[in-house]
Amino acid sequence: MAEPILRTEGLTKRFGGLVAVSDVSLDLQVGEVHVVIGPNGAGKSTLTNLLSGDLPPSAGRVVLEGRDIAGLSSDQISRMGVGRSYQKTNIFLPFTVFENARLAAQSRTPHAMRVFGRAEAYAEINARASAALDAAGLGHRAGRVAATLSHGEQRQLEIAMCLATQPRVLLLDEPLAGMGPHESQRMVELIKKLTADHAIMLIEHDMDAVFAVAHRLTVMVNGEVLESGTPEQVRASPAVQAAYLGGEEMLHG
Amino acid sequence: MNSGALSRWLPWVVVGLFALFPMLESTFYTQLVTKVLIMAIFAMSLDLLVGYTGLVSFGHAAYFGLAGYALALMGPKYEAASLWWTLPASLGICVVFALVTGLLVLRTRGIYFIMVTLAFAQMLFFVFHDTKLGGGSDGIYIYAKPTMNLGETVLVNLEKLDQFYWLVLFFTAATYFLLRRILGSSFGRALVGIKVNEHRMRALGFPVFRYQLASFALGGALGGLSGYLAAVQFGFVNPEILSWHQSGMVLMMVILGGMGTLHGAVIGAFAFVLLQEVLSNQAWFGIAAKHWQLAMGILIMLVALYMPQGLAGLMNGFRRKPQAEAEEGADG
């Protein structure tokens, strides 16, 4: 088995007396989609926040390519190649779609602090922004103001911004939420395509999508890992079956 | 007319028209418009923070006063100091103050930020008010205006009203074009991004703090520029120029004009100073002129309640649809 690009050891997050994430160890590898599922409140989003640096862990390690990044700020972690999308759409509503992607692309270059040249004057940043929009299927909306996009399109923009930062690790928090069937299908295709050269952690409720893309599956309940393994192993797990009564509730989680 | 061409040429036309103003040869109006232009620099420097970086500073008078005091204290007492070194030195002091206080205040957000910026400005107020350093509450006179000489030749004579006016106009225009340039750059776009969604900027990998600090320092330096020029114009400094009323006033100018649009800050400065002149005009308002601040206070409240976009927003309202307005931030 190849060396994982990112792994956690005993990752724990407490809020006062509440343990939101408890002793979670998992790893992500380039070429694999690692899906995390579980009912609402299982700690999936908190886990994402711990990996991206939005929250500092209470205990445990997050190791990115051999380096412990637990406790670093989110901008540092982002610059080290970990990109994330948010469950609640988190974009620049007053800006155009292109400007959203352009800002994301700009964050990766030494031009970012440049004070004089016009922001649009850098061809490679523009190219990267356009490529990210095309990949997410938003190329035709580049000139629109983000606030005027449909909900599904805003979700796509969320992913496009994440891609424009050229991450190697992608943390996708419910990217399909609120998307129509056509857009969902497109997003599943995109995730499959990205798998080749990214390590992806996907949090998702849509079980069809989950089993379409998952190489590995981790089930979380009450902040703890209930089961982890290949989709077949997890499906066959007595613990998971006991907890979910044949997986029906997982769908409605 | 194409609005892109309009926004490119209009500022130059306006500057050109202003350059002709001293031809009217009215001492009163030349001085008044000089004051307005200085306030316009002050307002633009705050607009950079409030309107573009999302930092609602309520202590911006600190820089205005600090630069004024720097000029008053650095020069020889009865002789003229050279602008060539007193101006950069005054701005440098403002930048240092902005960087030091910025390290603290930028750790706070929202209401805290407003109050902490205010508190640091107050601290400075008491430094000059309570100690002998700056002449206490009476302040200090600046007996001779700074010189701008090149070798033996007098480049600009600041004692002459119209020459000083042109110099101030030059600085106002320079501030406007400099800020416009910066706000259109990668750096400026990042600032606006921080204003709109700081959290997302951080997740995208922007070192938000460094950007805010840079903006804070630039805003401080330009605020200092206006304070320096004001000290030159009035010939004295006292603690009132860094009081929180001064900070409130410049915030009012920014919002009255329309924040997040540089020309709005200029319009706001004009509207505010002229309003002040009109309301306190005894010939027009008689005894009520004595209490002009009452009318001003009510007006400020009305602006806060019913005109959140300011005068510039009012003008945009005629020309643009609301959707286009949302694009403003990305337009730069």
Place this chain on the structure above:
Amino acid sequence: MDLAFILIQLLNGLQYGMLLFLVSSGLTLVFGIMGIINLAHGSFYMVGAYLAWSLASMTGNLATAIAIAIPLTVVLGMALEKLLFRQLYTRDHLYQVLLTYGLILVFEELRSIIWGDDVHGVAVPALLSASIPLTDNLSYPVYRLAISGVCLLLAFALYVLIQKTRLGMMIRAGASNRDMVQSLGIDIKFIYTLVFAMGVALAAFAGMINAPLSSVTPNMGSHVLIICFVVVVIGGIGSVKGAMAASLMIGLAETFGTVLVPEVAGMIVYVLMAIVLVWRPEGLFGRK
């Protein structure tokens, strides 16, 4: 410096701190519960002092003056909340700053029109005008002790109100979760009006009882306001406990500062604030 002198400064510092608490407790509650930054809060202190002065000169008795003035300030508070501040709850802090800045100008000019711009003094009530001798040439005025006592009583009453009563439970819940309170069927608007009026009355009352100790002057509100901002920042927004701790801290620091290092006394509180902010940006008792 002998013991009696230190004792006097200590008492003065505590008394000043208690007074600051009266003003800042309202400020911090309005911040914490309504999310409003109110620059005009210092004006209520000023209004209280002027009311005390003018009513005392009319009735010849400070106690009567205060008894008349308190209901007036409660009404003022309720009217301001219903007519003005209610419109600000959902607005950006920027506009709150602007509106309340305008309100200060209005208050100052109205004060100038109604009461003029002169400095006034209010006599200490005869009943409390005595002094307690400490040493041969040092004594401590009873009036200062009395107002410290009154402030303490009020602070205790506020504590009981907030911690022990049903109303206090609603206020606390309102500070932490507005929607939850509404879903419990509690009239949040009523609570807002009440808390605001209480804040106004407390600040005004502070102005009234302090009138005999410091003269009644124009702009007296702005100095108190800024100091109370510092109190709120140090104590943590919305925390009455924090306001108490910070008030006493600042009261003592400023009192001893004025005596020991008069040149830099004005700055001490701000330095104190800077230190606290480096250590805990959310204030001593603030929530992250």
